[in-house]
Amino acid sequence: MTVATIAGTPVHVDGEGFLTEYDEWTEALAQHLAAGIGIELTDAHWKALRFLRDDFRTRGETATLRRVSTVGGIPIKELFALFPGKPAKKMAYIAGLPKPHGCV
Amino acid sequence: MQRLLILGGGTAGTMVAGKLRRRLDPADWQITVVDHDDDHLYQPGLLFLPFGDIQAQQIVKPRKRFLPDGVDLVIGEIARVDADACTAVLAGGRELRYDQLVIATGVSPRPDQTPGMLGPQWRRSIFDFFTLDGATALKAALKGFDGGRLVVHVTDMPIKCPVAPLEFTFLADAYFRGRGMRNRVEIVFVTPLPGAFTKPIAAERLGTMLDDREIVVEPDFLVERIDADHKTLISYDEREVPFDLLVTVPLNMGADFVARSGLGDELNLVPVDKHTFLSTQYDNIFALGDANNIPTSKAGSVAHFSVEVFADNFVQHIAGKPMTGSFDGHANCFIESGNGKGLLIDFNYDTEPLTGTYPLPIVGPFGLLKENARNHWGKLAFRWIYWHLLLPGRRIPLPANMSMAGKHQPVKEPQS
Numbered sequence: 395m396t397v398a399t400i401a402g403t404p405v406h407v408d409g410e411g412f413l414t415e416y417d418e419w420t421e422a423l424a425q426h427l428a429a430g431i432g433i434e435l436t437d438a439h440w441k442a443l444r445f446l447r448d449d450f451r452t453r454g455e456t457a458t459l460r461r462v463s464t465v466g467g468i469p470i471k472e473l474f475a476l477f478p479g480k481p482a483k484k485m486a487y488i489a490g491l492p493k494p495h496g497c498v
Numbered sequence: 499m500q501r502l503l504i505l506g507g508g509t510a511g512t513m514v515a516g517k518l519r520r521r522l523d524p525a526d527w528q529i530t531v532v533d534h535d536d537d538h539l540y541q542p543g544l545l546f547l548p549f550g551d552i553q554a555q556q557i558v559k560p561r562k563r564f565l566p567d568g569v570d571l572v573i574g575e576i577a578r579v580d581a582d583a584c585t586a587v588l589a590g591g592r593e594l595r596y597d598q599l600v601i602a603t604g605v606s607p608r609p610d611q612t613p614g615m616l617g618p619q620w621r622r623s624i625f626d627f628f629t630l631d632g633a634t635a636l637k638a639a640l641k642g643f644d645g646g647r648l649v650v651h652v653t654d655m656p657i658k659c660p661v662a663p664l665e666f667t668f669l670a671d672a673y674f675r676g677r678g679m680r681n682r683v684e685i686v687f688v689t690p691l692p693g694a695f696t697k698p699i700a701a702e703r704l705g706t707m708l709d710d711r712e713i714v715v716e717p718d719f720l721v722e723r724i725d726a727d728h729k730t731l732i733s734y735d736e737r738e739v740p741f742d743l744l745v746t747v748p749l750n751m752g753a754d755f756v757a758r759s760g761l762g763d764e765l766n767l768v769p770v771d772k773h774t775f776l777s778t779q780y781d782n783i784f785a786l787g788d789a790n791n792i793p794t795s796k797a798g799s800v801a802h803f804s805v806e807v808f809a810d811n812f813v814q815h816i817a818g819k820p821m822t823g824s825f826d827g828h829a830n831c832f833i834e835s836g837n838g839k840g841l842l843i844d845f846n847y848d849t850e851p852l853t854g855t856y857p858l859p860i861v862g863p864f865g866l867l868k869e870n871a872r873n874h875w876g877k878l879a880f881r882w883i884y885w886h887l888l889l890p891g892r893r894i895p896l897p898a899n900m901s902m903a904g905k906h907q908p909v910k911e912p913q914s
């Protein structure tokens with residue numbers, strides 16, 4: 395774990411730049427992280443990100459795309475349009491949450 | 499007389515019955531297990547069955563044999579739980595009242611959840627190996643396969659035994675090599691995750707295992723549907739993976755009655771406290787094994803360690819005391835890698851799989867994240883341990899929570 399300065403704020407990140415402390419995340423930070431990977435956040439993006447943040451707080455796990463779709467009400471196709479290529483990973487990155495992982 | 503009702507007589511339900519029958523006075527507590535049949539399936543055996551390394555009769559035994567005296571087994575389909583009325587209802591209408599309920603109905607593969615999976619190619623060129631029927635049908639298909647594109651596919655996480663698809667891929671590679679036809683089989687591993695190995699140390703140590711075997715990985719692939727006519731997997735972002743033979747792990751979901759009873763999440767898993775397995779909704783309902791939503795692997799080893807913690811907690815809980823045991827997410831899995839070799843991983847909620855050794859009395863130590871023959875023999879020996887020690891709830895000298903003994907601590911970068 396290292397400390398990086400993003401948008402003027404020091405935050406803890408892992409080797410891939412994912413935030414490791416839930417509480418260090420702010421909306422301003424999210425905009426900055428999104429811009430860094432070529433995404434400009436719209437209301438539709440925010441809906442997904444807020445769902446992920448809230449869900450993680452209660453469950454301690456980053457929601458899968460299926461969960462964002464069935465519980466958060468955003469179709470998986472739309473998530474692929476909003477966060478092209480690797481939506482699960484990109485959403486986690488912008489929301490300051492651990493990326494989805496297997497056990498090994 | 500108080501009633502403990504256990505739904506599901508699989509790995510977790512059977513162990514709960516065994517451990518609690520010893521702890522609860524038969525004069526005070528009646529224990530009942532419900533399952534829809536009397537066939538206990540040793541699921542880890544399903545991995546070996548398609549390759550002819552194990553026979554069906556070696557992995558199915560009567561459930562009754564593993565339940566102690568003083569535990570009733572009711573055969574029936576659970577239709578619904580009315581949690582406010584403390585009653586479980588079976589198909590046909592029979593009602594079973596309880597004071598305490600343990601949900602241990604696991605998860606099952608649901609090919610119906612992916613459009614096209616159950617179409618005309620199901621069990622012709624599309625197979626699963628998470629069921630006895632599927633693994634048996636796949637055995638014949640592998641035998642008759644004379645070359646082409648074998649695609650091993652995971653629909654979505656979480657699945658039980660998350661390493662099983664990878665193990666299947668390694669075993670398929672070894673199987674076709676053994677038949678002298680590996681050069682005629684293209685093997686592709688398709689996963690919704692960012693890669694075959696996603697934990698940093700495992701990825702670093704094992705990342706080349708697929709390249710070495712000439713297995714192609716298609717990461718970040720979330721299947722939307724299967725085009726059976728063209729034998730093609732199609733993802734939400736419109737990527738296509740054609741196959742001649744597809745071995746898929748369909749979406750894994752908890753039992754439908756969980757959803758019907760308002761007790762489940764989007765995959766019919768029961769939300770529980772991850773340290774005690776107590777339902778987040780009712781304080782006389784617990785969910786153990788694959789049926790719950792704890793953020794660790796769905797595995798028999800997790801069910802075992804969970805039950806160890808749960809049994810003592812339960813006695814405190816019914817005495818109106820706080821539960822003092824706290825489960826740490828401990829999981830321990832052998833990974834078959836083909837040609838009589840295997841690996842072992844050991845981890846919990848907070849510690850990723852590390853290198854080092856795993857101290858096991860008598861048979862150990864086993865190497866962690868290291869390929870060798872001893873780990874393979876450990877996996878095979880586990881079947882005997884499962885039937886003779888684990889299911890009957892005998893004591894196994896393994897601590898329930900994870901230990902750092904033998905593990906190599908990763909060097910932490912200094913925190914500034």
Ligand SMILES: Cc1cc2nc3c(=O)[nH]c(=O)nc-3n(C[C@H](O)[C@H](O)[C@H](O)COP(=O)(O)OP(=O)(O)OC[C@H]3O[C@@H](n4cnc5c(N)ncnc54)[C@H](O)[C@@H]3O)c2cc1C
Nearest residue numbers: 506508509510534541542576603604659787788797798799
């Ligand atoms: C191919 C494969 C390989 C595996 N390999 C390993 C391994 O190497 N190591 C490891 O630790 N784990 C392994 N596992 C995982 C392990 O088998 C499971 O995690 C474990 O069995 C979970 O136990 P459980 O009691 O939660 O569920 P189960 O053992 O599946 O039991 C659930 C029970 O509930 C019953 N049931 C469900 N719904 C109803 C209903 N409506 N009415 C009545 N009864 C119902 C079912 O009949 C079943 O008996 C493997 C699994 C598979 C599929």
